[in-house]
Amino acid sequence: MADLAKIVALCKRRGFIFQSSDVYGGLSSVFDYGPMGAELKRNIKNAWWKSNIHDRSDIYGFDSAILMHPAVWKSSGHVDGFTDPLVDCKACKRRVRQDQLKNLKGSIGECPECNAKIDLKDTPPRMFNLMLKTFLGPVEESASVCYLRPETAQGMFVNFSNVLDSMHPKLPFGIAQIGKSFRNEVTVGNFIFRMREFEQMEIEYFVDPKEDEKIHQKWIEDRFNWYIELGINKDNLRKRAHEKDELAHYAKACTDIEYNFSFGWSELEGIANRQDFDLKEHVKGSGKDFSYFNEKTKEKFLPHIIEPSGGVDRSVLAFLFDAYKEEEVNLKPRVVLGLNKRLAPVKAAVLPLLKNRPEIVEMAKRITSDLKKHFYVVYDDTAAIGKLYRRQDEIGTPYCITVDVQSLEDKQVTIRERDTMKQQRISADNVLEYLTKEGGF
Numbered sequence: 001m002a003d004l005a006k007i008v009a010l011c012k013r014r015g016f017i018f019q020s021s022d023v024y025g026g027l028s029s030v031f032d033y034g035p036m037g038a039e040l041k042r043n044i045k046n047a048w049w050k051s052n053i054h055d056r057s058d059i060y061g062f063d064s065a066i067l068m069h070p071a072v073w074k075s076s077g078h079v080d081g082f083t084d085p086l087v088d089c090k091a092c093k094r095r096v097r098q099d100q101l102k103n104l105k106g107s108i109g110e111c112p113e114c115n116a117k118i119d120l121k122d123t124p125p126r127m128f129n130l131m132l133k134t135f136l137g138p139v140e141e142s143a144s145v146c147y148l149r150p151e152t153a154q155g156m157f158v159n160f161s162n163v164l165d166s167m168h169p170k171l172p173f174g175i176a177q178i179g180k181s182f183r184n185e186v187t188v189g190n191f192i193f194r195m196r197e198f199e200q201m202e203i204e205y206f207v208d209p210k211e212d213e214k215i216h217q218k219w220i221e222d223r224f225n226w227y228i229e230l231g232i233n234k235d236n237l238r239k240r241a242h243e244k245d246e247l248a249h250y251a252k253a254c255t256d257i258e259y260n261f262s263f264g265w266s267e268l269e270g271i272a273n274r275q276d277f278d279l280k281e282h283v284k285g286s287g288k289d290f291s292y293f294n295e296k297t298k299e300k301f302l303p304h305i306i307e308p309s310g311g312v313d314r315s316v317l318a319f320l321f322d323a324y325k326e327e328e329v330n331l332k333p334r335v336v337l338g339l340n341k342r343l344a345p346v347k348a349a350v351l352p353l354l355k356n357r358p359e360i361v362e363m364a365k366r367i368t369s370d371l372k373k374h375f376y377v378v379y380d381d382t383a384a385i386g387k388l389y390r391r392q393d394e395i396g397t398p399y400c401i402t403v404d405v406q407s408l409e410d411k412q413v414t415i416r417e418r419d420t421m422k423q424q425r426i427s428a429d430n431v432l433e434y435l436t437k438e439g440g441f
């Protein structure tokens with residue numbers, strides 16, 4: 001398995017991910033997606049949107065605002081309960097999470113940063129809310145406080161009636177969205193695994209309470225298989241059901257899908273049975289009726305919610321880890337990203353063997369623009385062919401198409417496949433058909 005440092009280096013070298021504001025020394029645990037990372041991330045989100053919304057007829061896409069009425073976060077429990085107990089270390093002046101003190105016995109533990117002794121009797125833990133606060137309007141006063149959402153879910157819960165009244169779905173049905181969320185985490189790290197600004201892919205699936213357990217199990221299977229279908233090695237993925245004492249107070253059950261990163265098994269997605277907690281709290285907070293009427297049985301009730309909630313950035317990291325390979329080819333090392341072809345940032349690269357021969361360049365550019373009508377293809381003549389191949393291998397480009405002197409005469413090009421490095425000559429006119437068939441683009 002690749003170690004994290006190699007993935008981070010590849011991401012910088014090949015334009016996937018950069019430290020935010022790095023010319024100013026960087027902003028801790030915030031990252032920017034570069035040209036290749038933006039494509040990879042978009043392809044992952046598109047695959048999720050297709051399989052959960054467009055391929056089904058029971059889930060609607062959604063796109064709620066990041067800013068919401070502060071009362072939402074009161075009802076959801078985030079204002080009072082979304083907190084970590086923190087302790088100040090007098091020695092190194094850092095603020096650390098109480099549960100991360102080392103060798104905690106009774107009230108005495110050690111600072112995880114500097115190992116100094118901390119006595120909780122002298123420095124009692126203080127509750128610290130993880131929501132990022134901002135102010136709406138020109139006056140910075142408590143009446144104008146707003147939060148950057150810590151999850152996308154609430155935007156869908158509070159719109160339950162709007163979707164019900166405008167789309168008229170029957171249970172079970174879902175609302176799904178992809179969007180940014182923010183948490184002022186004290187402990188961040190492992191590259192893009194835990195960040196303060198991150199992106200979620202969440203589905204709120206509303207069910208009849210009598211069917212919740214069966215549907216929950218189905219979602220666990222479906223979401224697990226989604227990662228496998230997109231190329232994650234089954235041995236690196238597992239399901240882990242939460243223990244009773246680990247469950248959030250509103251959840252009846254929750255299963256995480258975890259990936260075996262170099263830093264240990266870690267959560268990519270949680271699939272929770274939230275029961276009617278969320279709708280019930282918003283009924284209480286807003287005074288509005290969120291109930292569903294079953295016309296067949298004439299029953300009126302609050303639907304229960306099954307929530308598959310995944311992290312986009314964590315998925316990006318898992319797909320990168322899983323695809324990263326180092327090989328030896330002709331006694332030279334080769335790094336290749338064996339990404340699923342659907343996820344690969346660039347589907348094909350067109351490379352002229354000689355960039356000082358105008359006829360070759362022209363033919364290569366013509367092939368590029370023809371292919372571009374169908375999928376993302378790049379033209380590259382900025383290095384010798386060996387270097388260009390290496391660059392595309394590290395990006396995970398499934399196919400390279402090379403135009404050479406011979407091509408001018410026989411109108412054929414060389415297609416090289418990423419994983420096998422097999423090369424074959426085919427007619428330039430058949431390149432699109434070949435890529436569509438072999439690549440499935």
Ligand SMILES: [Zn+2]
Nearest residue numbers: 089092111114
């Ligand atoms: Zn310390």
